[in-house]
Amino acid sequence: MNKWPRVALGEICSTTSGGTPSRSNSGNFGGDIPWVKSGDLTDGLVEKVTEFITETALNNSSAKLFPNGTLLLAMYGATVGKLGVLAMDAATNQAVCGITVSQSILRDYLFHFLISQRSELISQSFGGAQPNISQGIIREIEVPLPPIDEQRWIVALLDRATDIR
Numbered sequence: 001m002n003k004w005p006r007v008a009l010g011e012i013c014s015t016t017s018g019g020t021p022s023r024s025n026s027g028n029f030g031g032d033i034p035w036v037k038s039g040d041l042t043d044g045l046v047e048k049v050t051e052f053i054t055e056t057a058l059n060n061s062s063a064k065l066f067p068n069g070t071l072l073l074a075m076y077g078a079t080v081g082k083l084g085v086l087a088m089d090a091a092t093n094q095a096v097c098g099i100t101v102s103q104s105i106l107r108d109y110l111f112h113f114l115i116s117q118r119s120e121l122i123s124q125s126f127g128g129a130q131p132n133i134s135q136g137i138i139r140e141i142e143v144p145l146p147p148i149d150e151q152r153w154i155v156a157l158l159d160r161a162t163d164i165r
Helices: 055-059 108-115 116-124 135-140 148-164
Strands: 006-008 013-017 028-038 044-045 051-053 064-066 071-074 082-086 090-092 096-101 142-144
Touching: 028 044, 028 055, 028 064, 051 135, 071 108, 096 108, 108 116, 108 142, 108 148
Parallel strands: 028 090, 044 082
Antiparallel strands: 006 142, 013 096, 028 051, 064 090, 071 082, 071 096
């Protein structure tokens, strides 16, 4: 029996996704703003990306700039459930959900928890050729919420296990 309360992710975090600037405008790409797509998420730090957008693209599209340290979750296709943590400020496309944690939960604790929930997220994906999950599904994920000190202990233990593996 779990002694910790379970809380909907949307009650302790904010979520939003980015967007894709128009590819018909050549002035949108080739800038200096990293643009993260779901294929850039590798369950670790996002330190490099394959494309960059311009300030104009950021200002004239639904792309959003997320700060260094933001937790990212892939919502579409074969990458559903893949995670990343930004190692720089970056924008994302609409297939990537940016998750901003509150003071009640550690980002790295949530990262490890969401990895453990990947199969469940994949099972909830819907659609034809490119199944996806919605931000609504993400916000409804019930997260066990131990005190912060216990979250730190869990993260340290899981990080050590990952290093050993």
